[in-house]
Amino acid sequence: MYTRWRLYILAVFVAIILILLFACRIWRKRGHSFSAFREVLLILGVVLIVETLIISTLSNFNLGVILPAFFGVPMVFLAFVLPHMKKGFLLFLKWLIAACYGVAFCIFIVCGFLMVRASTEGKNVEADAVIVLGAAVHGDKVTWVLENRLNTAMEYMNEHPAAICVVSGGQGAGESVTEASAMKKYMVERGIDASRVYTEEKATNTNENFEFAKVIIDNVLGPDAKIAFVTTNFHVYRAGQVAKAQGVNAVGIPADDVWYLRLNNFLRECVGICVYALRGDI
Incomplete structure (x- = not known):
């Protein structure tokens, strides 16, 4: 059963990625510009949002369920608005979002290191x-x-x-x-x-x-x-x-x-x- 669920969820994500890649290709053929970086932002953002939607049906609702969409929504926003964020408030917003992602990435690295190190310390523990x-x-x-x-x-x-x-x-x-x-x-x-x-x-x-x-x-x-x-x-x-x-x-x-x-x-x-x-x- 667990293997079947893995395949179902993997199939959903693969289908989403393929659909988005096809949509970006059609968009370019119609004369619109859409850079590879924006394409990555769009795909990653949508995948994170869909991940939240899927997990919300499989797990108790909590902060961890929401967070992927929390990080995915700004990516989708940037994918469509990035070319227009060259001055004024939009320029400030672009760099603010980039700074937030940078801080979050650093936090993930540090916390991930602490989690992995701690999880390996009890392999040979002797306890009463x-x-x-x-x-x-x-x-x-x-x-x-x-x-x-x-x-x-x-x-x-x-x-x-x-x-x-x-x-x-x-x-x-x-x-x-x-x-x-x-x-x-x-x-x-x-x-x-x-x-x-x-x-x-x-x-x-x-x-x-x-x-x-x-x-x-x-x-x-x-x-x-x-x-x-x-x-x-x-x-x-x-x-x-x-x-x-x-x-x-x-x-x-x-x-x-x-x-x-x-x-x-x-x-x-x-x-x-x-x-x-x-x-x-x-």
């Missing part, structure tokens, strides 16, 4: 306890994002039979049970001993995930227990910084992201890192 950070559940069923996190945690627990696990997450809107209870159910149904899985059912954000889970670990193993945490790969860096702010010395173990959300999650996480940095949280 693993905290699994919660994510939305549908009713009482774990989502694909959360399933990947739990599978990663179970793999670690099978390799480290003495380790315990704390699944952390409260109950949000549209959820019939707490995230933690759904997570424990998923793990126990797949062979993990229920006595090794502890539920933390009050947390509503990453700060509380670590704060409340640490209390459970201290009660079970003592304050000197070595701790790791599992979250999606793009989130490891920011979650690790939150853990440090909570006084929790923990190493992140990355879980795979959902393939069709990678761009959206990357963009949203870049914004999240910037916001946390500006607030002094990391």
Whole structure:
């Protein structure tokens, strides 16, 4: 099924690119000028806008879903208006948009480096306890994002039979049970001993995930227990910084992201890192 969806989405994007290339060719044949640079801007902008439209039907609506279109709309605008932006306000607007894209590109490079580096630090970690950070559940069923996190945690627990696990997450809107209870159910149904899985059912954000889970670990193993945490790969860096702010010395173990959300999650996480940095949280 996943491969089929990949092919469907790829086919949509290829069709859009081919249609736009054909349209640009017809436009030139009719005597209109349309440079290769403007053609690239048009195609990239439309692709980003369509990406938002597609993902909005497949995922919960959030900032990450909107951001591709946020970057795509100015590209489409520039593709059509660029030849006229030679003086006055339009010239100022052109350079303002260019400056914004330049700043955004630099932010993406820096944040991407931090995310990739953090996601490779937990490959050989030895821990007494693993905290699994919660994510939305549908009713009482774990989502694909959360399933990947739990599978990663179970793999670690099978390799480290003495380790315990704390699944952390409260109950949000549209959820019939707490995230933690759904997570424990998923793990126990797949062979993990229920006595090794502890539920933390009050947390509503990453700060509380670590704060409340640490209390459970201290009660079970003592304050000197070595701790790791599992979250999606793009989130490891920011979650690790939150853990440090909570006084929790923990190493992140990355879980795979959902393939069709990678761009959206990357963009949203870049914004999240910037916001946390500006607030002094990391």
